[in-house]
Amino acid sequence: MTQEYNRTSSDSLLMQQDWPDQEPPCFTGSDFFSRKNIKNVLIYAPVGICILYHTGIYWANPACYAMTGHEYLSLEGKSAQTLFPTKKEFKRVYKIFITDIDRTGSAIVDSRLSRLDGTAFDCRLRACWLDPGDHSQGLLVTVSDITEIKSGQIRKNQTRKMEAIGVLAGGISHDFNNLLMAIQGHLSLIGVNADRPEKIREHIRQMNRLIEAAAQITGNLLGFAGGGKYQVEPLDINQVVDIALTVLQPGKENIAIEKKPAPNLYKVSGDRSQLEQVLLNLLVNASQAMVDGGTLTIETRNLTIKDTNFFHFDVAPGTYVEISIQDTGIGMDEAIQRKIFDPFFSTKSPKDMKGRGLGLSTVFGIVKNHGGFITVESKKDVGSLFRVALPGLAPGDAQRIEEESDAFDLMPKGGETVLIVDDENEVLEVGVSLLEALGYQALQARNGTECLDLVTKHPDKIALVILDLIMPIMDGKETFDRIRKLNPDIKILISSGVSMDEEIKMMLRDGCHDFLQKPFSMDKFSKVIRRILDRSA
Structure with a gap:
């Protein structure tokens, strides 16, 4: 017959007063498994031991109370969720308990338990049915503090x-x-x-x-x-x-x-x-x-x-x-x-x-x-x-590996005004020189604020902005968004030392015209610029 879960601390499962007062001086064979000795094992075990009835705490030994800082017997009748930092973690652990025990007879889960003072500690929980033949008797759970082991592993x-x-x-x-x-x-x-x-x-x-x-x-x-x-x-x-x-x-x-x-x-x-x-x-x-x-x-x-x-x-x-x-x-x-x-x-x-x-x-x-x-x-x-x-x-599967760069005379050139934005002076100077060598009118800005000032000052002059992503004051993403609001007709080329990521892909979807990863050759630079500028708006 299933017991009702309404036991008080004085009526606790293991604190009943019907244990034998005396046992033989030497416990051998079945004599060792007397109720008093089972009680001593549970009470004086150096690991925490809990009996859970459904999700409630039916009984816990002194070691469990010592680990968690709660007053002895104060947890009986409370939900086991009390001992977990979050409700989500408790549900995760309990689900593993039920799933693994039904499949293999026992479960082992590493988790964290909360102390009364609000701190938490790493623990290893082992669980099984208190009576495999009668699941209504609840779960037997042992608690081991593995903080030092965990710290050693982390180190x-x-x-x-x-x-x-x-x-x-x-x-x-x-x-x-x-x-x-x-x-x-x-x-x-x-x-x-x-x-x-x-x-x-x-x-x-x-x-x-x-x-x-x-x-x-x-x-x-x-x-x-x-x-x-x-x-x-x-x-x-x-x-x-x-x-x-x-x-x-x-x-x-x-x-x-x-x-x-x-x-x-x-x-x-x-x-x-x-x-x-x-x-x-x-x-x-x-x-x-x-x-x-x-x-x-x-x-x-x-x-x-x-x-x-x-x-x-x-x-x-x-x-x-x-x-x-x-x-x-x-x-x-x-x-x-x-x-x-x-x-x-x-x-x-x-x-x-x-x-x-x-x-x-x-x-x-x-x-x-x-x-x-x-x-x-x-x-x-x-x-x-x-x-x-x-x-x-196979020879038919292989493609030509790389194309030789075009000589300077064969590189596509132009005469439009191009604004290059980069916070690195060396990169900025080289970029301006490359643009001028290719015939373009070059403007330069060292950050997003300077870039926006030039876009505002020359609204119909700038055909292309070559924009770095990682800059102080205003990064490339914010600068890009503001340029689009100021003048949606200006074409924008992102040039960055980082590889293609989700942010760059999003900017390309939002209207950026191309991406060029640094470092790049003059030949590649010339072709990408020309491809963007020749693209119909």
Whole structure:
């Protein structure tokens, strides 16, 4: 017969006075399970214990009261919701209790409980039916305070995050320093070859490629921060290798580089920035392994895999593009080879963070996400050979990777008045120079307020506003909205260092005419401007 839930504290389930006064001095077998000993277990248990009848508290032991700060027996008859910070959290926990107990016989939920003084603590709740054969008897719930465990986990996770940030920052700074060194080298060589235009053009071409590589690294970081929004396109791996080698080569005079690109190499579908980082990381590691110099060989080839039984991991049969990177360095023993793809593993000193790149665990993840695989062969004091295999595209599936920029004479030009708005003086000066070189009348503003003043002053003169997004005083979004109110006929081009996000997409839907991410080439700049201005209103 089901009891009515109206018991008072004096009539509490476990405080009834019908427990035996004496028990045998030694509790063995069934004697141990006397009512007095069961009572002692419940009352003196070091974890909180509650009996819930429906959603009400039928009884709670002293440990539960001590955890929550309530006066002993004061919770009996109250809703269990009293112990939770919010009604929503209580409903979530109770729903899990009923669902999991019905399915598996018990439930475990991590939550937070409120104390009488308004504070809260992390806890782990375990629940089961008090009588599996009679659910009307209510739920038995144990409460464990896991605040210290949770704090330890948070500290551990924070330590791992800081280590990961250190690895990432070290790798990115290393990569950017290599890029800057290469750009500085080409600038110096332009001075040396001032009377040789063909050499200057080649240096400029290489510098443009290096700038694109730097932009792709920042794009990779933005994609990483945004949850993996990367650009996948058909790629010529030989071109990707060339970029990585261009970044690597400065300062490597004691290393001979042998490049063996395969002709008629299949294209691969991938993110250019990520794959450049993979190759650059492997190349840097290989060069650092050759402390006294040596030979670094990088080779590409088409590879067809029919029989996958030779691999000790899952490999799909098919056509691949393989990049092999071999060095004559210090090599690795088998124990190290088994660990090199583990997160945060490094053979380098923690002080030598700059050489750690994005880590071989990241390299492994990128290759795997591209549907490929990576293997390593190494021998101590002989060298190492890394092989990266990426799924190849059939010739009919591959598209032309990139178009060469038009020469200046072929770039589209104009004569309209263009207002460029940017808070960075260097960017503003370069933008004005580019516009004037293309034949446009250039106006400039350093913030949104100056921009609106010029739009008001020249309502019929300005044909296009090139607008930065992140600015002091008035940001790009507010400036855009006010320009549209002042003069809805003015065309607007957003130019920003951030990648396309929801705010930019919304501005494009609201009447902005295009988006151009920094950095960009003069050729691309000229084409986007002309495309907007030639577009019918």
